[in-house]
Amino acid sequence: MRTSSLLHAGIVCAVLVSAVRAELICYEGFGYAPIHNINGLSGSGDFGFISPWSYPTGNNRVTVAGPGLAYANPPGFASTLITNANRIMRTNLGFGAPTRDIDVAPFPHLVDENGNLGRAGTTNWFAVLFRAESGLAGQGFSVILGNSQDNASPDKQHNLAMGRIVTSTNVWHFNQHGRATGYSSAVIVPGETMLLVAKLLFGPDGGTSDAAYLWVNPVLTNEPSEASADASMTALNDIYYRRILMYGPNVAAVTGSVDEIRVGEEWQDVVPTSATIKPDPPVNTAPADGAVGEPVTPTFSASAFSNSGAPWDTHSESQFSVTSLDGASWAVTTGAVTSIIVPAGALRGSTRYTWRVRYKGTNSMDWSAWSAATRFETAHSGDPVLVCYDGAAYDVTNISIHGYDGGTSWAGPWERVGTVGYWTTVRIESPGLYHQFTAPVEYLAATNHRFYLNKESVDFSAVPIDVRLSRLTRKAGTDGAAHLLTAGNMYGKAGTTNWFSFLARYEEGDTACKIGVDLNAAYSGNEPFLFFMGKPAGADSWGLQAPGGLMTASGVNAVDGSTALLVTRLVHGAGGATAHLWVNPVSRTEPQDAAATVLGDIPGFEFRYLGIVASAAGLAPSAGIDEVRFGDRWEAVMPAGEAPPEPVGTPTNEAPAHGAVNVPVAAVVTASGFNGAGAGDVHTASEFRFRSLDNIEVSVYTSGLTSITVPPGVLNASTRYFWKVRYKGVINANWSEYSSETSFDTVHGSAGLIAYDSAEYPATTGGIMGRAGGWGWAGGWVWTWFGSGESYETRVNVSGPGLAYGDPE
Secondary structure, three states, X not given: OOOXXXXXXXXXXXXXXXXXXXXXXXXXXXXXXXXXXXXXXXXXXXEXXXXXXXXXXXXXOEEEEOOOOOOEOOOOOOOEEOOOOOEEEEOOOOOOOOEEEEOOOOOHHHEOOOOOEOOOOOEEEXXXXXXXXXXXXXXXXXXXXXXXXXXXXXXXXXXXXXXXXXXXXXXXXXXXXOOEEEEEEEEOOOOOEEEEEEEEEOOOOOOOOEEEEEEEOOXXXXXXXXXXXXXXXXXXXXXXXXXXEEEOOOOOOOXXXXXXXXXXXXXXXXXXXXXXXXXOOOOEEEOOOOEEEEOOOOEEEEOOOOOOOOOOOOEXXXXXXXEEOOOOEEEEEEOOOOEEEOOOOOOOOOOEEEEEEEEEEOOOOOOOOOOOOEXXXXXXXXXXXXXXXXXXXXXXXXXXXXXXXXXXXXXXXXXXXXXXXXXXXXXXXXOOOOOEEEOOEEEEOOOOOEEXXXXXXXXXXXXXXXXXXXXXXXXXXXXXXXXXXXXXXXXOOOOOEEEEEEEEEEEEOOOOOEXXXXXXXXXXXXXXXXXXXXXXXXXXXXXXXXXXXXXXXXXXXXXXXXXXXXXXXXXXXXXXXXXXXXXXXXXXXXXXXXXXXXXXXXXXXXXXXXXXXXXXXXXXXXXEEEEEEEEOOOHHXXXXXXXXXXXXXXXXXXXXXXXXXXXXXXXXXXXXXOOOOOOOOOOOEEEEEEEEXXXXXXXXXXXXXXXXXXXXXXXOXXXXXXXXXXXXXXXXXXXXXXXXXXXXXXXXXXXXXXXXXXXXXXXXXXXXXXXXXXXXXXOOOOOOEEEOOOEEEOOOOOOOOOOOOOOOO
């Protein structure tokens, strides 16, 4: 029983239903993967249900099969019904009925007081694709709007069924049980897909005033008139429902397929077509494309909703999406609006964004295409900005940190550099580097680990080798720093200032090396730079360097093993740049220019990449770099931090004496006692590290020992070794610094072959550069470059058979 008014406490209260737009109520396109039982299925493109399909006894009786059914307009009409992937095949259902409950909550204007669809004065549309796979042989075959298929239930008298219900006829029709049947003239032909569409008109309650109209294979372009219906029924019992049911066939020999079940408020809801499914893409109207100085809570506005293929469609939803230059994104789905104010916290100041929007209509199963994205830039607040930072806060590792993406505000991870024959490598080591200010006593904010650059790398076959270059590079982010960017999204804009700070330390190796941070426009291999901060090659103090032989040195020793804090200001002018370098500033207060080392007349350049590098003409040195910062103010790159944890004391080598000779290969090496990181610290581990003159390194790890007998297989006879040791305790989880290396020569062994290579390599035509077979060599084969008018490389190849020699007979 339906009512259009409510009676409460003796007062009649009119139910006011506001004007609403047409909507698709529910949809089932059977987009599931093929399966032998529909029971429990939901999702895969369906819409408008509160439960999955229920048919627990239906194994192999109601199956999902492919392909789905399809329907197109007759010739001369371009539209095609929108369909999903698969279909339902039904056979031998017995008296059970697969059911699924409709979600009626979004449609209070369509629902009666009992929670059923069918409110007096409203209209519903109902569409289904059918195909009899065989002759129906007296079997029913239908889809039903109702609540029950139980003959004992009074609800059955109010169902509306569509398909083949009356088994004595072989035409498509619809039916209200026990009341009326409307027959079309369309004969049921096995293998022929048919679209059946019904219009349900709900009249006043309590009588026989409902009506229904049926069209079989209608033209999809426009809503048909009731007069053109292929069948009709009037004077029906009240039709009400909140469930879809499927009935028959009931014998195994008969099969029928069903697809694309739709219930809606208007014709367009239940027959969406290729011509009308998507609204027109909107157009961004504000902010203007390329706008600058926008607030961080901008108003996004776009054109009005339209659907040129379905003018009756109305706006139901919008999706707004905004993405920064670095890829940070924010999105929101709203109701039918064309303008929103972005909430606080979603966007960042001084950032370049693009935004777009798309719409959905009440008759649209798909979203429109996105609007063409437009650009805008948010205003800079004027506060100091840290553009990007990495303090090496990764776990200690013996492998390269290529691909690591810690730190903040970068546009990508660390990238290794491919050179001739090998990948460059940078590792993580402990402890980190620190800097203490003295006026007043403060500390630069720092982590416990450092970037460790040295000669150890791998070739392109992952074979360990020693190399001359240790370098990784990383792309700086731009979000929050748009005020520093050129039109091409690069740093180096005329009139802007860049600040850089980092900690650096030479540890061992070639003192003519290069150690520091470089700036480049793009990812590059080998060792390029547009600007360099650190220790230039050949110099013995910290300085600055630019292409073309431009270099300046600070006079602060860069190869004495002490940690240095380097702070650089780079001012970009219209035709070039000027740089100031402060080494080991005593205060976090910005110092005077007079205290700086200056490099002027730098050719103008733009950059996006920062690299960390250690290189030499021979083998790369061991060096630490830490706390890499890039910002727009002194304050941004000089944050205060906690005092570093007290370190474990650095041990001292005691025996063998430095330069000792004839040391046995089972040498006893001894270092100073453990000096812990505070009272009560306990020595827990030691690492004794041995390096031959050929730079072959081996570590021996022990418990808390200060003296060991070197185990067999570590040292060779007749070899010069350099050794060092470090300790670990309980209070501070980091290792101490290594002791200063000392050397010794092992005892002379028996006569033997020093080096050997038998050319046991695969045959080559491109040279054997980098091959490192045989044994006893300090490195792989290398080529030589010559230049006299033209440059060329020497090349030696491998071919077979090998050469042989025997004693004369």
